[in-house]
Amino acid sequence: MADLEIHNLTRTFPSGGGVFDISLTVESGEFLVLLGPSGCGKTTLLRLIAGLENPDSGEIKIGGANTTRRESIAMVFQNFALYPHMTVFQNIAFPLKLRHVAREETERRVKESSAKAGLTVDLRRYPRELSGGERQRVALARALVREPQIILMDEALASLDAQLRSSLRLELKTFQRRTGRTFVYVTHDQVEALALADRLVVMRNGRVEQAGRPQEIFDRPQSEFVAAFVGNPPMNFFIAERSPTGGSLAVDGIDFKIKPPDGCPAQIKLGIRPNDLHLDAGEGRVALEVVVESVEFSGATYIVYAKLGNTSIRAELPQCVDTGAHLTLFFDSARVHLFDPSTGRRIDTR
Amino acid sequence: MNNSLKAARVALNAFVLVAAVLPLYLLAKQSVTPELETFAWPPHWIPHHLTLSHFISVFAVNELRSAVLRSLAVAAISAMIATVLGAMLAHAMARSSIAQRIGFSTVSGIRLLPMIAVAIPLGIILATVGIYDSPTGIGLAIVHGAIAIPTAALTLYAAFVAIPLEIEEAAWIDGASPLRIFLTIDLPMARASIATALILCFILSWDEFGFALLVQQTNRTLPPLLYYYTVFGNVGPASALALLMMIPAICVVVALGPSLRGALTAGSSR
Structure with a gap:
């Protein structure tokens, strides 16, 4: 009722x-x-x-x-x-x-x-x-x-x-x-x-x-x-473009290996939650090379602020990493969120 | 440097003390000095002879007892009128911006108005209604109530503004009517300021002279009575009466001292 x-x-x-x-x-x-x-x-x-x-x-x-x-x-x-x-x-x-x-x-x-x-x-x-x-x-x-x-x-x-x-x-x-x-x-x-x-x-x-x-x-x-509002630390957002081959999305020329959805605009907002970034490769995960800039201890986890090319990225990791270290982070492409940059609405990949 | 500053402070305190206490002392001295010595030249700082005859003569006059009772009644009734109406005005002012504008202009309007300008029409109105120079002093009580409204309203405005709107809204949600909220939430929460308003209005009426002289021509309250004593050269009895008139004010300050001071300054810093 x-x-x-x-x-x-x-x-x-x-x-x-x-x-x-x-x-x-x-x-x-x-x-x-x-x-x-x-x-x-x-x-x-x-x-x-x-x-x-x-x-x-x-x-x-x-x-x-x-x-x-x-x-x-x-x-x-x-x-x-x-x-x-x-x-x-x-x-x-x-x-x-x-x-x-x-x-x-x-x-x-x-x-x-x-x-x-x-x-x-x-x-x-x-x-x-x-x-x-x-x-x-x-x-x-x-x-x-x-x-x-x-x-x-x-x-x-x-x-x-x-x-x-x-x-x-x-x-x-x-x-x-x-x-x-x-x-x-x-x-x-x-x-x-x-x-x-x-x-x-x-x-x-x-x-x-x-x-x-x-x-x-x-x-x-x-x-x-x-x-952006729900979730702490907040989600990472990137402007992604279709790679020259057209087969996947790239941020700053770094291939994210995500198939752009049908009718996707030339540019697209791509979001990954910090806790969806992992240190272990897992199965079918996409790798990102980053440089650690600073690390914050938040109790149970560490918030790692890093650079992906020229873009800032936040990751929530279970263990501490050294500042200045080169790190490979892995994510599940299913855990990536896509948004239309003009309307801000979600674009479903499937 | 520090010492001279200290000396200056002591001097200032002494000056304030003298300025406040000296008139009172002279009044008290006058009230116990025999008639003949009163006009001695050079004046005596300390009376050579003491007498209670002025007090006795004041009490001997029949008029005094009725004047005291009348003054008390007028002050009490006018304080009540002013506080009740002032509380309503103050609450409206605290809760609505339109009422606040109208309220403040009315209040300052009453204060700016030359009282003498309304005295004559007021006298005529009271005469028409049949309460001019009434033995009970009800006409004067109404007039005093009216002129004390700004004092009551401004005192209570600070108190009502300090009550969070949230509390009134909670009472409304709990099922209380606006009148009920005013009576059971706002008034009890502002009780210290209500006491202050009552006292201020009481004192305002207690020593109000102009309207009292005009409205109570024969059935006098204390201030006009005192005036007539002075006019007729009875300095001794006038001093005695003036001293007696200070009793209520002193009682109030002594009895309610700390809380009164608190309530008087409450809201001033907000």
Whole structure:
């Protein structure tokens, strides 16, 4: 069952931002992540769903009928927006108080939802006395207490430090599974997006650039923008030309041994992810001769910055290499992405 | 160099202290000096004789008790009017750019307006409505409430601007109406500034003289009463009364000192 249907939604701002002609369906119990750089309209889209903004045109349908939008949606804000003058209990109970829920019922539901959110602090304390992670759980408990169908989250982990962020990310995902709620989560952090999403929507300039499962978006980016935005370290891009024989693509005169697709333009954008470059030849891999310029240690792997002829190339390797060394890197031609340089759209080789 | 700087600072502090304390001392001295000694030449820095007769005479006058009660009532009611209306204005100013423009021009308009220009028409309006020179001082309370709105609005504007919009939006999503948000979220969060606004407006009315003189011709509040004492040459009783009038202000500063100072400067650096 679809929980949320968005049809041709448009909202423009005098400054030029906004969202344009967005259509999207969110299934019940799905964790949907809206990903994009700042100013891409992801927050505007979330605020439109929440009803904090009104669309210029288009419509938003929320499943389950018979309830108003505000009844079926709860939201967790970037800085949690807890009410500082209320205790944790009063914060979580606030939506119930507005609905005149009886006292015993309120107490029961506040306890229940704080347990679900993993909140273990004394409910008589004030938000200012809590740590960032505890505040996050209070915000979640408050969102959950009136049992909404959909929970919206706006960069809800962005204000926390890195370690807490990754532990809360895991907690959030478990929380979503356990409660079975539909989540719409906004972030500009692609690591967070890939980790959390059941389905990922990449946005750019107020439009949906690509929507799909995270693996699908990572493996088959539909545009150069998505390819560059998702993945860390970012993808290598080259301008490739048809070699004189016409049988393969070449960058700077270096043959990549890739058969140009039918109807391919004279020049084509070619992308390889740094982690698709290997040190071992494998089976049927294409070799590239590079000169190492510098090496960065990133924990588990080494990011190698090298020159391929006159072009810079990044590779993510499992072992350290010497600066200035001549290296042969190998890649699978099936793992190469091709894009039309004029439109930025993906060109499929098969 | 360092020493001369230090000396200059001590001198400056001493000057400020004298400038602030000397008038108060003279007032206090005058209030306990017998009538005859008051005009002694050269003046006595320290009175040779002490008397409490001025205080006794002030309290003996029947008019005083009603004037004190009236002043308290007028100040309290006007502070309430100004703070309630000022809070609404300030919230609108903090949340909408149009309201902000209109609000700031209205507020500065009220402040720039020569008060005497509106005094006569105001008197006529109050007379028409039938609350001119009312024994309860309700007419004056309304006037004081009106002229204190800018003070209340500007104090509260800083407080409301400091409340993140996100919190109001969260309350809206939680299901609260705009009025509910204002009452249960904004007002409690701005409570320190509300106390400040109430106090400032109270003091503003407490020692307002011009309108009080005009509107409460016979049913006087304290400032006109003090004025009549002085006019009729009763320097001693006038000093005693002036000293008594400072009591509320001193109470406020002592009781709310730290929090008042905090609230007065809150928002100034934003």
